[in-house]
Amino acid sequence: MEMEIDIGEVLRYMGSGKGDIKEEILSEVISVCEMLKSSVSPQYVYRIFPITVTKDTVQIDNISFASSRLAKHLKDCKKAAILAATLGIQADNAIRRSAILGTVNASAAQAAGTAIIEQVADLATDAIEKESRLKAIPRFSPGYADWHLSAQRDMLNLCDAQRRIGITLTDSLMMVPTKSVTAIIGLNNKGCTKKTNCSQCDKKDCDYRL
Amino acid sequence: MNDFLSRLGKELLFFDGAMGTILQEKGLKAGELPELWNITHSEDIFDVHKSYVDAGADVLTTNTFGANPIKLNGDIKLLEDIITNAVSIAKRASPNGFVALDIGPLGKLLAPYGDLPFDDAYNAFAEVVKIGKDAGADLIVIETMSDVYEAKAAVLAAKENSELPIVLTFAFNESGRLLTGADIETVAHMFNGLGIDALGFNCGLGPREILPFVNELTSLTGLPVAVNPNAGLPVSVNGKTLFNVDADEFAKLQEKVYESGAAILGGCCGTTPKHIAKTAALLKDRKPVLHTPEKVTAVTSSSRTVKLGNKPVIIGERINPTGKKLLKEALRNNDIDYLLREAVSQTEKGADILDVNVGLPEINEPEMMKSAIIAIQGISNLPLQIDTSDTNAMEKALRYYNGKALVNSVNGKEESMNTVLPLVKKYGAAVVCLTLDENGIPDTAEGRIEIAKKIVRRAEEYSISRENLVIDALAMTISTGADNAKITLDTIDYVRNKMGLNTVLGVSNISFGLPARENINSIFFANALERGLSAGIINPLSDSMMTAYKVFCALHGYDKDCADYIAAFSDITSVPASTNTTLTLREAVVKGLLEDSYNAAKALLTENAPLDIINNELIPALDTVGSGFEQNKIFLPQLLISADAAKRGFDAIKEYMIETNTASESRGDIVLATVKGDIHDIGKNIVKVLLENYGYNVIDLGKDVPPETIVDTVVKNNIKLVGLSALMTTTVCNMEETIKLLREKADCKVMVGGAVLTEDYAKSIGADYYAKDALGAVRTANKLFGYEN
Numbered sequence: 001m002e003m004e005i006d007i008g009e010v011l012r013y014m015g016s017g018k019g020d021i022k023e024e025i026l027s028e029v030i031s032v033c034e035m036l037k038s039s040v041s042p043q044y045v046y047r048i049f050p051i052t053v054t055k056d057t058v059q060i061d062n063i064s065f066a067s068s069r070l071a072k073h074l075k076d077c078k079k080a081a082i083l084a085a086t087l088g089i090q091a092d093n094a095i096r097r098s099a100i101l102g103t104v105n106a107s108a109a110q111a112a113g114t115a116i117i118e119q120v121a122d123l124a125t126d127a128i129e130k131e132s133r134l135k136a137i138p139r140f141s142p143g144y145a146d147w148h149l150s151a152q153r154d155m156l157n158l159c160d161a162q163r164r165i166g167i168t169l170t171d172s173l174m175m176v177p178t179k180s181v182t183a184i185i186g187l188n189n190k191g192c193t194k195k196t197n198c199s200q201c202d203k204k205d206c207d208y209r210l
Numbered sequence: 211m212n213d214f215l216s217r218l219g220k221e222l223l224f225f226d227g228a229m230g231t232i233l234q235e236k237g238l239k240a241g242e243l244p245e246l247w248n249i250t251h252s253e254d255i256f257d258v259h260k261s262y263v264d265a266g267a268d269v270l271t272t273n274t275f276g277a278n279p280i281k282l283n284g285d286i287k288l289l290e291d292i293i294t295n296a297v298s299i300a301k302r303a304s305p306n307g308f309v310a311l312d313i314g315p316l317g318k319l320l321a322p323y324g325d326l327p328f329d330d331a332y333n334a335f336a337e338v339v340k341i342g343k344d345a346g347a348d349l350i351v352i353e354t355m356s357d358v359y360e361a362k363a364a365v366l367a368a369k370e371n372s373e374l375p376i377v378l379t380f381a382f383n384e385s386g387r388l389l390t391g392a393d394i395e396t397v398a399h400m401f402n403g404l405g406i407d408a409l410g411f412n413c414g415l416g417p418r419e420i421l422p423f424v425n426e427l428t429s430l431t432g433l434p435v436a437v438n439p440n441a442g443l444p445v446s447v448n449g450k451t452l453f454n455v456d457a458d459e460f461a462k463l464q465e466k467v468y469e470s471g472a473a474i475l476g477g478c479c480g481t482t483p484k485h486i487a488k489t490a491a492l493l494k495d496r497k498p499v500l501h502t503p504e505k506v507t508a509v510t511s512s513s514r515t516v517k518l519g520n521k522p523v524i525i526g527e528r529i530n531p532t533g534k535k536l537l538k539e540a541l542r543n544n545d546i547d548y549l550l551r552e553a554v555s556q557t558e559k560g561a562d563i564l565d566v567n568v569g570l571p572e573i574n575e576p577e578m579m580k581s582a583i584i585a586i587q588g589i590s591n592l593p594l595q596i597d598t599s600d601t602n603a604m605e606k607a608l609r610y611y612n613g614k615a616l617v618n619s620v621n622g623k624e625e626s627m628n629t630v631l632p633l634v635k636k637y638g639a640a641v642v643c644l645t646l647d648e649n650g651i652p653d654t655a656e657g658r659i660e661i662a663k664k665i666v667r668r669a670e671e672y673s674i675s676r677e678n679l680v681i682d683a684l685a686m687t688i689s690t691g692a693d694n695a696k697i698t699l700d701t702i703d704y705v706r707n708k709m710g711l712n713t714v715l716g717v718s719n720i721s722f723g724l725p726a727r728e729n730i731n732s733i734f735f736a737n738a739l740e741r742g743l744s745a746g747i748i749n750p751l752s753d754s755m756m757t758a759y760k761v762f763c764a765l766h767g768y769d770k771d772c773a774d775y776i777a778a779f780s781d782i783t784s785v786p787a788s789t790n791t792t793l794t795l796r797e798a799v800v801k802g803l804l805e806d807s808y809n810a811a812k813a814l815l816t817e818n819a820p821l822d823i824i825n826n827e828l829i830p831a832l833d834t835v836g837s838g839f840e841q842n843k844i845f846l847p848q849l850l851i852s853a854d855a856a857k858r859g860f861d862a863i864k865e866y867m868i869e870t871n872t873a874s875e876s877r878g879d880i881v882l883a884t885v886k887g888d889i890h891d892i893g894k895n896i897v898k899v900l901l902e903n904y905g906y907n908v909i910d911l912g913k914d915v916p917p918e919t920i921v922d923t924v925v926k927n928n929i930k931l932v933g934l935s936a937l938m939t940t941t942v943c944n945m946e947e948t949i950k951l952l953r954e955k956a957d958c959k960v961m962v963g964g965a966v967l968t969e970d971y972a973k974s975i976g977a978d979y980y981a982k983d984a985l986g987a988v989r990t991a992n993k994l995f996g997y998e999n
Contacts, residue, residue, distance in 0.1 A: 015846030024802055025847045041391075047446065061240055089323050090391045090513065090591075097589040100550045102804075102854035103896045104847060110892050149940050157241060160451075163381075163413075166356055166389030168318050170325040172887030172940045177323070 001042040001123065003116050005033045012208065013111035025104060032098050032108040039094035040116055040179075043165040044085035044124040047158060048132050048187070051080045058184070063154045067147035070184070073140050077186035081128040083139070084161035085120045086180035087113060095179070113179040121181050128185060135191030139183035149173045155182040214269075214308050214349050215375050218407060219434040222468065222498055224490045225269045225310075225351075225476025226262035227483065228441075233258070245277045248295040255296070259303035261483040266490030267476070270304050271351050272296040274342070275314035279334045280326075290341050297345035310351040310377065311342030313364060320359050322588035323390075325889060325914055328363055328610055335367035343372040353379045353438070354413045354478075356389040358400055358512050359612040365404050366609070375407040377436050377474065381414035386423055391513035391591075394423055398430035399508045399515055400614045403638020403678070410436030413478040416443055416455050417463035424470040428501035434473035435501075437464070441480030453480025461488035473498035507677045507712045507744070509563065509593040509640050510613040516562050516593050518680060518712040521768040523745040524759060525595055525616075525714070526561030528552045529582075531570055539868050541570050541578060546585045553590050559750040560759075563616060564590065566607075567597035579603040580610050587612050595642070595747075601629050608637040615639045619682065622647030622661035631672045640678040641669075642714050645701065651684055653691070655700035658683055662705055680714045680744065681705045687722035688730070695720060695734060699741045706742030714745040717755070732758040739766075795823065795859055799831035802851030804858045811862035820863045821875055824905050828856050832903055836985050849985075850896065856903040876907035878995040882933045883920050884913035885948055888941040893964060893984075897933060900984045906991055917948040924956045931994055933987055934977075936964040946975035961990045 010029055011021060021029075052059040053075055056068035060080070074080060091113055098109035125136050142151040152173050159182075161167045167180045175182070217223060233244050236254050247255055259270050277292045279285075293311070300309040316334055318326040339350065350368045355361040361378060368376050380388060380397055387393050392400075401409055409431055411420050417439040427435055442455030455463070464475050475493065477485050507518040516523060529552050531538045540548035553564055566586065568578045579598060586594065596607040597618040608615055619642035620630035634641045643665045645651070645658035652658050662681045669679055683701035686694040698720070702713050720734045721727035732754040735746055739762045748755045756778075762768075764775040793803065795810035814823050835852040838844040867874050882898050884891045891913040898908050909927065911919060924932055932952065936945045942964075949960050953976065961979035962972050963986070972980035981987040992998035 011847070017842070017845040019843075019845040019848070022802065022848060022851070025851050028851075029847075041387075063241070088389065088391070089319070092323055093589060093591065097554055099892065099895060100547060100554050100589060102857070103850040103899050104854055106892050106895060107847070107850055143939070149938065154241075162317060163354070168324055170318070170887065170889060172325075172938065172944070174887075174889055174938065174940075176319045176325075176889070178889065 001120065003037060003040065003042060003119060005037060005112055006115055006119070007033065009115040009118075010108065010111045013114050014107050028104050029108045029112075032105055033112045035098065036091065036094050036109055036112045036116070040091045040113075041088040042085070042116065042120040043088065044083060044120055045159045045161055045164045046081045046083040046124055046128055046185075048079060048081045048128065049158070050078060051186075053077070060158065063158065065147065065151050065154070065184075067145065067151075069145035070140055070147045073137070074184070074186040076190075077137065077188045079132065079134065079187045081132070081136075081185040081187060082155060082158040082182070083121065083124050083128070083185055084156060084159050084165065084167055084180065084182045085117060085124055086161075086165050086167050086175075086177050087117055087120070089166065089177045091179050092177050117179045117181055121183065125185060128187070132187050134187035135189060137186040137188065137192040139181075139185050141181060141183045152182060155184070212348070212373075212375055215407060217268075218375070219473050219498055222493055222496045223268045223474050224266055224486060225436070225438055225474055226259070226265075226267040226271055227477030227481030227486045228479050229255075229258055229271075229273050230275075231480055232482065243276060243281075245274055245292045245296070248273055248292050248299060252295060252299050255299050256303050259300050262486055263304045263307060265483040265487035266494070267304075267307065267486055269308040269310050269349070269474075269476070270300045271310045271312040271353075272300050272342070272347070274312045274338070275354070276317070277338065278313075278316055279337050280316045280318060286337065289337065293338065293341040294345045297342060297347050301346060308348040309346070310349045311339070311345075311347035311374070313338055313350060313352045313368075314354050315356065315360060320357065320363070322584055325887070328359070331360055331363040332367050335364045336371045339368050339371045339374075343374060347374060349375040349377060349407075351377045351379070354381045355379070356381050358388065358390065358392050358397060361401070362404065362612070365401070365406055369405050376405075377408040377410075378406045379410045379412040379436050379438060382411060382420075382423060383414060384419055386426070393513075393515075394426050395430055395508075396510045396513060396515045396613070398427060399510050401638070402431050402433065403614065403635075405636070405638070406433065408434040408436045408474055410438070410472070410474065412436075412438035412476075413440060416440050416453075417460060417467050418455075419443065421463070421466055421470060424467050424472055428471035428503070430503050432501075432503050434498065435471055436474035436476070437467050437472040438474075438476035438478045439464075439467075439481075440478045441482075441485060444479070455480075457482065457484040457488040460485045461492045464489045465492055468493055468496065469499060471499045471501040505675070505677045507640060507680060508614065509616045511587065511591050511593045512612040514591045514593065518714075518744040521763060522739050522743060522759070523562045524560055524750055524756075525563045525565050525745050525747040526556035526750045527565050527716070527718075527747045528556055528749060528751065529565060529586075530567035530597065532567070535868050536865060538570060541568055541573055544578075546581060549582055550585060550589055553586050553592075556750045557590055557592055560756060561592060561750045563593050563595050563745070565595040565597045565618065565747060569598055569600065569603070575600045576603040576606045580606045583607050583610055601633070604630065605633055608633055608639060611637075616680070617641040619644050620665060621645075622664050624648070627665065627668045631669055631674060634669075634678070635672045635674050640680060641674075642680050642682050644682045645684055651686065653693075653697065655697050655704060658697070658701045659704050659709075662701075662709065662711070666709075666711070676711060680712045681709075682714050682716070685715055685717060685719040685734070687724070688720060689723040695737070699737060702738055702743050703741040706744070712744040713742060714747060715743055716747040718748065728752060728754040731755060735759065736762055795827040796831040799828060799852050799856045799859060800834055802848065802855045804855050807855040807859040808862050811859035812866075815862065815866045820867055820872065821905075823863060824860075828859055829904055832856055832900070836988070839985060853896070853899050853903055853984075857899055860903055874907075877905040877997060878931065878991070879907045879909060879927060879929055880931045880933060880991060881909045881911060881920065881923055881927070881929050882935070883911040883915040884935045885941055886914055886916050886944040888936050888938065888944070889913050890937040891935070893937070894933070894935040897935070897963070897981070897984045897987045900988050901991060904988050904992070906995075917944070917951045920948055921951050921955050924952065924958055929956075930958050931991060932958055932960050933981070934960060934962045936962070937966065939966050942966060942971070942975065945977075949976045959994060961987060963987060
């Protein structure tokens with residue numbers, strides 16, 4: 001997968017706000033992005049399932065996810081894709097290497113990793129739409145709203161992500177490689193008109209809210 | 211000899227195929243542990259095994275892929291039942307064949323990537339091995355490995371807890387890499403010497419995709435090669451995973467695999483007794499095709515191989531405290547980041563291998579060596595040269611090293627050969643051989659060559675192959691002997707060209723005691739390369755040394771189209787990046803100019819006391835930037851670059867104080883840690899940089915820190931302020947637990963921060979202060995230590 005990094009997104013994740021970006025920072029960010037680009041090996045896996053949605057659960061295969069917000073999010077969907085994507089363990093190595101050089105490098109590497117993994121998830125979503133011939137609604141991940149992170153293990157199992165792309169969980173349910181995402185992507189005929197996930201989020205004071 | 215070993219490599223042996231896919235047909239539900247069926251459905255397991263025996267499999271693999279203490283949450287009794295049953299069912303199904311104890315990955319990534327310590331992985335595997343051995347397994351199959359480090363833990367556990375033969379197979383992807391980054395070459399070099407009995411492939415790919423990899427592996431290893439592929443690549447049909455290569459095609463493809471040199475053929479996901487039967491029928495009674503690997507001196511990291519003997523190799527020498535005050539200080543303070551910065555800067559300047567020497571009389575060298583090796587491997591892909599004369603440190607380093615290491619060093623003394631060579635053999639390393647012995651360093655080339663020959667003979671007695679020996683002809687200063695350069699060069703020439711061994715040299719000793727040493731070092735380095743030096747241990751940050759190296763490579767055809775030379779020297783005439791000497795330290799920090807800040811601080815130090823510079827320049831500059839940030843006039847990246855610039859200024863001050871033995875003063879001591887279970891440390895690190903910039907002494911305990919460690923540090927150092935960081939809801943509970951323990955055992959204030967925390971949340975878990983961001987942490991510290999109202 002060839003990735004082009006959106007520097008604007010990287011700066012946004014770095015918390016650059018609406019301020020001007022100094023040339024020193026920009027050139028540092030660009031060089032970190034280049035370094036990271038050569039270290040990542042983006043991969044994703046997904047599986048498409050029929051789903052059953054009740055008021056506060058979503059049933060997939062023999063697994064039931066308890067989250068009323070997730071249920072509400074998926075209420076118009078009969079099918080959903082379970083997606084897992086990662087930049088691979090060498091990305092973690094590169095991010096740690098950047099962090100040794102200073103806090104700007106550290107935050108640029110983190111931000112660039114986030115920008116790339118989001119892009120990988122977007123590519124995966126395109127592939128899912130193509131395969132299913134349905135429209136995707138915005139991604140929803142464990143940890144969003146009232147959906148507990150403990151769902152992470154089932155999410156990874158549902159698409160066999162550990163064996164196929166090497167995503168593992170720590171005891172505290174963090175994914176390693178760290179630049180990994182899982183998400184459930186609801187599928188239906190009309191898709192979603194809302195522009196971003198942000199409008200559905202309760203955290204109104206978020207620095208990154210669009 | 212074990213029956214299996216007496217047949218391995220001499221006849222083609224057939225392994226069985228998939229178990230899991232067949233159990234699903236028999237009713238195994240998604241999410242159910244297949245291994246439990248050894249207890250609940252033993253007849254079903256027996257039937258699968260029996261069908262593979264009937265198909266012609268010589269070796270059955272037990273239904274224990276996921277049976278390990280970690281996946282079973284530490285239930286050892288259950289583990290014993292599962293494994294013991296598994297072995298006995300397989301033995302019952304195949305009374306005359308071999309039963310292989312099947313070991314799969316633990317399902318967690320090892321530290322420093324994940325949270326599983328190497329020792330825990332080793333112990334988990336050791337448990338499985340012991341039970342399997344007692345149950346009567348004939349051999350061990352370690353399979354579907356995608357991490358070489360985990361595979362190393364498994365192999366060591368198997369070797370140290372049984373005498374059973376070991377077959378090790380990896381799951382490569384289509385581009386010939388493991389998920390953790392290693393290519394086939396690296397895997398081969400790392401495991402060739404680790405005492406396994408067969409090496410190869412399983413899962414991931416079908417026989418068609420694996421075929422070219424088999425050709426590659428047979429050119430890299432003398433071990434019998436095992437190939438247990440899937441029945442083709444997986445395809446997803448209506449949410450189900452299917453494999454499309456049928457038994458006939460599979461057998462035909464496996465014939466090609468056999469012709470490429472495989473000595474073990476079996477199957478993985480999607481294969482059935484039919485696949486194995488067809489393969490066995492087609493290839494019955496064939497003898498494995500012999501393969502002879504290329505003899506090559508190679509060392510590896512977890513993902514990269516560096517070979518000696520062709521293009522000369524640079525071994526970076528800077529991680530060695532000899533004559534380096536700053537590094538000594540860093541080692542005493544357990545400042546691993548300093549070592550890491552040395553690793554990164556040498557890598558950027560073109561080092562191929564990094565020497566790691568952490569020997570100081572007043573520190574615990576084995577423990578420091580272990581942490582240094584693990585930390586450096588967490589940020590660098592370069593192979594390491596383990597440089598120590600402490601045998602315990604050497605063994606620790608070799609054990610925890612992720613790759614095939616270069617050991618520095620053994621010499622011709624009996625004691626050295628008797629202690630170092632067994633370690634080199636056990637861990638499959640390469641070793642630097644110093645041409646000195648009980649009588650010292652011979653003052654003739656002949657004398658040094660004799661010692662080299664002696665070490666080679668002794669190494670061969672330990673079955674260490676010649677290509678794993680790298681001879682160091684030793685450079686002695688020309689200031690005490692006119693012939694010293696010639697003796698070294700003649701020795702290199704003979705060893706490389708007559709004995710056919712690779713050579714290494716610590717170059718800079720040649721000029722000891724003389725002025726302008728780099729003049730001599732760089733020319734001598736070029737001379738040595740000319741005479742056959744394979745690797746120079748040098749300072750990659752030295753322009754003259756690297757110039758000598760790059761010129762040599764360009765002149766001798768090691769630099770295609772002179773690309774490296776051009777890249778290094780084409781823009782040498784352009785103006786160097788701005789070093790505006792007129793900027794004050796304060797301006798440099800506000801503008802975020804790192805080197806200007808360093809230089810300005812250095813200039814100030816000639817006339818000002820360190821503490822005055824911190825209080826009158828650095829802190830006001832940071833305050834300016836900080837208040838801009840708080841008023842939303844500037845944003846985080848700018849705050850960070852100013853913090854980095856202040857840190858460079860601070861570096862200059864710190865260096866000055868160490869060089870002049872000035873006692874350091876600080877505003878106060880603060881312990882920082884990311885709590886147990888949490889592996890995110892960027893926020894904590896930013897807080898650390900800022901607090902240090904403000905003159906605090908930070909004891910950084912790192913990430914994933916157990917509450918006990920934090921409490922012990924606080925008590926031991928009489929700490930008044932602790933900063934705790936946690937990113938996720940799942941780890942805030944560990945923050946709460948840490949605070950509780952601190953309240954019980956220590957007397958200190960606690961500030962907390964992290965993405966999911968809020969003021970209220972912080973209160974509810976018992977914290978004294980909530981720091982919204984890094985500046986908030988500084989303000990909290992300032993108030994507590996009386997520097998701010």
